Amino acid sequence: MTITKEIVEYAAALSRLKLDDAETEDMQKQMSAIVDYMDVLNKLDTENVEPLSHVFSISNVMREDEVVPSYDREALLDNAPERNEECFVVPKTVE
């Protein structure tokens, strides 16, 4: 199938990525080449095959709800690009 400029722009908007015109065109070309190649899968008949997410049968992991210490707030905030005493700082979101 053809990857149109609109598909690239839609995927970019969903992924919170900004692309300029040259990048959009480049991505369109590269994604088209890859998606063309992916179409080879249509040659394989999977009509009666169930999709497989996990190779091992896995079940819900349950545990007792025990109180354990969590990471130190100061240490966590220390990695933030912008912070105050006890919070991450982001631009105002509600006018």
Next chain:
Amino acid sequence: MNISEMTALEIGAAIKEGKLTATEAAEQVLDAAEKGNDKVNAYITICREQALKRAAEVQKKIESGELTSPLAGVPFSVKDNICTKGIKTSCASKILGDFAPVYNATVIQKLEDAGAVIIGKLNMDEFAMGSTSETSYYGAVKNPWDLNRVPGGSSGGSAAAVAGNMAAVTLGSDTGGSIRQPASYCGVTGFKPTYGTVSRYGLIAYASSLDQIGPVARDAADCAAVMDIISGKDSMDGTSLEMDYPSYLASLTGDIKGMKIGMPKECYSNSGLNAEVAGKTKAAAKVLEEAGAVVEEISLPFLDYVIPAYYIIAAAEASSNLSRFDGVKYGFRSENYSGLNDLYCASRSEGFGKEVKKRILLGTFVLSSGYYDAYYRKALKVKSVIKKQFDEIFSGYDLILCPVAPTTAPEIGKSLSDPMAMYLSDIFTVSVNIAGLPGISVPCGKDSSGMPVGVQLIGPALGDVNVLNAAFAYQQRTDYHKQFTEVQ
């Protein structure tokens, strides 16, 4: 005592016997890492001060008998997508900035508890997305055998550091061949364990259903020794397996009499396969045959479908996993934005490299409404077919033997100019991740330009010991893993 060409187990034994201290071992590796890094660029971070402090503590505990692991006191280096408490962990991406985790990955905690000493953090493809270690924000890694060639990827730093004697033993991660392929290109031994046997807690996720941490080392015995330490059920990783774990190192007997090994004809009829690589890997099969294994031709009918299925699944999971990087909690934040949504967009657009953006876009596309069934769901169906066909093969065979990669290491700059060709070079490795199997890359010779060739052994799920033991048997009979290079 010069340790540059010693295995991790030999270094550990020398420390135990008092011929060497953990501090001396750390110093030698640190010196070699610092000296070689200008040329090879295998390390993003070298932690001399921390390493020497740790080594001194470890040495005391070895002398007091508190630490008894065969790898106690041994210097080790870690791919930079594995979290190390207080040590910068970048994933080779601008977006993580100077992020220093507040916790250790489970594998790091286990190695530290065993007395291993972290020397530094290794360069890689950004977010482990690539097959050449050229997409790193911190510059391309070079192959110590020829500095004009790539070391492979994405664990290129892990393999190059071992090959260039800049590390004794390293950890890498393997999502589609990222341990085995660079090990092959650099002439070292790299092991990808069965999915779920090594905890992924603290591994920065690329494609969670495929990612697995494993060792890159001088030989199979070192890989087994690392597995003894890092494997095991971990409550912090819901996919880690609850079972009785084998003693990997103690299981290496070198006895492979009667072991049935299949060689897939589709690998050898692949048009991209280099004749020298084909020849060397067939010669490796002969060595195993002479050791008592039964080698027969088999069929891997799904080989044409593995690359598309892999890239759909990997990109889909990546697009979801990488949504956490938003410029708020850690790492890089753009200076040019207006409002919250634009802060996300600007930080991500400036922080991620091109290959990463491409895979995020691709993953978002295959998961998006209208295309999900045709691509993502289809890929999961193909995954089911691949697993079933592997199950059928392993009902009659103990191992599969094939090349790791179709060629030896390409020159720097050649692969990224043709991304489709780069993706196709993963054809012999990705199916192992899709089916969650164990696989190892073992050096089996050099091509006519002197570049290492690797042979791959693949086992059924939980057949890790058999895979390591066959590699061990091969290395008892060959010396390709004992050939070293000087970084010029």
